[in-house]
Amino acid sequence: MGEKIKIYLSDWQFNAGIVGLYNILEYAKDEVAINDQYIEIELEMLKNFEKKYFNYFIEKYKETTPWYRIVSYKPIMETHENNNFENFDKKSLDYLNDYIKMVKDYLKRPNYKKVYSFVENDKDIISLEKELKTIYIKKSDKVEDKIDEVKNRFKTIKEIIDYCNSEDGKKYMAAKGVIYNIINNGWNGVCFLNALTKEHDVYKDYKEYFVDETINYLKSDKEKFKYNCFVCDRKMNNMNNDLSFLNKTGFNVSNKPSHVWYFANDVAICDLCKFVYSCLPAGFVYAYDKGIFINSNTSVEDLLKINRKLRDDILNKDDSDYRSLTYRTLVKAINEQHSSKIQYELQDIQIVRYENERYRFNLLSKEVLKVIRESEKELKSLMNTGYRELRTNFSIYDITIDRLLNNYNMFTLIYKLLIYKITNSQSITTYYHMGHVMNLIIINVNYLKGVEDMDKVKENKELVRKARSYGYYLRQEYLNKDRDADKNKIRGVSYRLLNALKTRNAEMFMHNVITSYMYVGETIPKKLTIALENEEILGIIGYAFVTGLNGGEYKDKNQNGGENNEN
Secondary structure, three states: OOOEEEEEOOOHHHHHHHHHHHHHHHHOOOOOEEOOOEEEEEHHHHOOHHHHHHHHHHHHHHHHOHHHHHHOOHHHHHHHHHOOOOOOOHHHHHHHHHHHHHHHHHHOOHHHHOOHHHOOOOOOHHHHHHHOOOOOOOOOOOHHHHHHHHHHHHHHHHHHHHHHHOHHHHHHHHHHHHHHHOHHHOEOOOHHHOOOOOOOOHHHHHHHHHHHHHHHHHHOOOOOOOEEOOOOOOEEOOOOOOOOOEOOOOOOOOOOHHHOHHHOOOOOOOHHHHHHHHOHHHHOEEEOOEEEEEEOOOOHHHHHHHHHHHHHHHHOOOOOOHHHHHHHHHHHHHHHHHHOOOOOOOOOEEEEEEEOOEEEEEEEOHHHHHHHHHOHHHHHHOOOOEEEEOOEEEEHHHHHHHHHHOOOOOHHHHHHHHHHHHHOOOOEEEEOOHHHHHHHHHHHHHHHHOOOOHHHHHHHHHHHHHHHHHHHHHHHHHHHHOOOOOOOHHHHHHHHHHHHHHOOOHHHHHHHHHHHHHHHOOOOOHHHHHHHOOHHHHHHHHHHHHHHHOOOOOOOOOOOOOOOOOO
16 A cells, blocks of 8 residues: 545635546546545556546547547548448538648647657658648539549548557647647646747656656655645645646736735645646536536535536537536536435535636525525426527526526516517517426526425415416406407507516506406406515516416426417
């Protein structure tokens, strides 16, 4: 048994580093001990860690790299060759030419040229790049007349792909891809991300800068060290390591000493913490230039489990809408996490998002987490709903989660959805029905009460269902008097009711309700008068009433959130 190293939970960046370190070692089949507030690794695990580091990123993110874009053309070539180029048309030729331009662009980049010397291969990749040229075709030419040229290009491309797909080719070229697509999202300016680095072998550079210094530090005698690490409080010999290499964190204390008290810097970290921070990108999940990390730091097990779920769901799904996928995965992970620990008290969770080269933070309070958990069925029904304003699409699910994350109620969103549904504007296209609006109202009821007072929540949910039912039957009375009432009268009443709700005018709302019931000759349900109690109850009852007035009766047994034939 080698020396044991305990690494404790700390700030969100360090916790992301812990998750990243665990992910890297787990992928390398190393057994990491998980305790309540720390992980424990053996010093021996740092042997060849630079290879483990890049292997993890390459495996998880290879499809984002230029290397993958180059080698992934091979199956396409094989398909054309197996079919004797019978289906090779103008579109195929255009795609080939675009591919050739892309390959030449990547192979000529200075960052890739620097690693060619480390690839043991008898092929001259620079000569192959120069040899590879696009195929020019005139308007009068036929594609089939260019097949011989295509075959010639395929021959050169195969040699390039063989070079890139070799053990060393993948090792270094794919590593370059993950460095600039993934790793630099977390840290920059040092090691292989230092523009002035003299070491072109990225594996050796990482080993010398992070791994070797960590091993030397851990093996050193710290008895006479006089400084303490800002993060873990371990003894250290100097103040050389700071947090400035982390993106949007810290500053260069050498260049800006005025940023610290009395020009004396006390924010420095040990080599072990610097090493852990270098694993931060492996703790985040990145897709489409965005990243997310859930700092559920009640325990290491919770932290690892929820972020593993997030990673696996996002990276294993082909979904161009990263935001929707992230929100859905986030909610799914939260619900699964807490359903397995239902006996424990929910804790606040910090959501860290990396977007547009900036970190954005949301704190999911215990109350919001309970709303998400209690609204699981209603949220699920909103997943494929949305609307289109001119040329822009909006997801109701995303907006709902966004509002919960930012601690906003749903009243203005409910108002907008009802207005859009009633208006039938040519500039607005809706992809939802009144059953979905009803589910949004239920989510809002859960949010307003924080699902703390379950009796009150149940009471309000019953009010919502009653109010929608009243609206629905009033609608039927209107249609009994006039089959075309839906085109004018019901729409006009709805506009007036929504205007009253938007301005929180209970008297105006009740005035229009009374007028409507007088028109059909029916008695006003007593429970509708509860809307006069306060603004919150007005919104809860009022929007449910308008929802019923413009759609089918709410049916709890229907899993899609409402009747399929609703307006």
